[in-house]
Amino acid sequence: MSLSKITPCLWFDGQAEEAAEFYISIFPNSKITTIQRYTEAGKEYHGRETGSVMVVEFELNGQTFTGLNGGPYFKFTEAISFQVDCEDQAEVDHYWKHLKEGGDEAKQQCGWVADKFGLSWQIIPKRLKEMLSDSNSERKSRVTNEMMKMTKLDVALLEKAYEGA
Structure with a gap:
């Protein structure tokens, strides 16, 4: 668990897991720590497929990041x-x-x-x-x-x- 109280959250359009894998392949001492998936709950709001990746938590050389598959709204x-x-x-x-x-x-x-x-x-x-x-x-x-x-x-x-x- 990270000691930092600030974690950058990066908004992706379905590529959060791919991005995390890409980044951990580049930076030493890096890993994916958690993957959370979308459920049926709230589907009318999030519109994502049940079981698809919602959030990927990962560390790049000790710095914690969150990747969120939030959709195409923000770049x-x-x-x-x-x-x-x-x-x-x-x-x-x-x-x-x-x-x-x-x-x-x-x-x-x-x-x-x-x-x-x-x-x-x-x-x-x-x-x-x-x-x-x-x-x-x-x-x-x-x-x-x-x-x-x-x-x-x-x-x-x-x-x-x-x-x-």
Whole structure:
């Protein structure tokens, strides 16, 4: 059971279980914890087939999520995204490669990637946060300018900009 009192609930149109399986295949230490199914009760409101998946609870590297099959009424937008803090370029490459599979290529800029379900992720190297926290405004400006040109973030190129090379 999660110690967090806040759990993101992601609204899907019938793909909550598929999405959970997709995400747990990408993130380490991840699992589906519970699947709840629709019953006859309330069918006049929810309109779902009895026995179909209603809710999938899952964990991604310790963070609890709920996937709700609520129907076609709401879609994901970039107004909500999840940041994935990466130790190095290898982690950036891993998450970028897998999360973008089947996703919207047009929505990829500055480390953001939209997955095949329309959910936005920010794949951020830890080093970028350190560089952007530097008190030297010239360094931060160079890094920001370099980052704005990128889709997937490249730590080596960001480092070069940081150093003024």
